[in-house]
Amino acid sequence: MSRTIITVVGKDTVGIIARVCTYLADAQINILDISQTIVQGFFNMMMIVDMEKSTKSFETASLELERLGDEIGVKIKCQREEIFTSMHRI
Numbered sequence: 001m002s003r004t005i006i007t008v009v010g011k012d013t014v015g016i017i018a019r020v021c022t023y024l025a026d027a028q029i030n031i032l033d034i035s036q037t038i039v040q041g042f043f044n045m046m047m048i049v050d051m052e053k054s055t056k057s058f059e060t061a062s063l064e065l066e067r068l069g070d071e072i073g074v075k076i077k078c079q080r081e082e083i084f085t086s087m088h089r090i
Helices: 016-026 058-072 081-087
Strands: 003-011 030-039 042-050 074-080
Touching (some): 003 016, 003 058, 003 081, 016 030, 016 042, 016 058, 074 081
Antiparallel strands (some): 030 042
């Protein structure tokens, strides 16, 4: 399994989840877990996805999601699970 952590942060607006999830579905990227909160008008979402069957490389998906974030006014970042885990190990 090729797991990736995707974070989405920004001012809350209509359609953020829909746009991100539509991109993932179109690229055959499976959502394994998702958590989202809105705190005083700010949106925060963290997803764990499986890119094993993706039609896009990690690099391409990461860049396209970053551009999608720019379009909808949020910051979208992708990290491979092993790098995310290493960075957050105590």
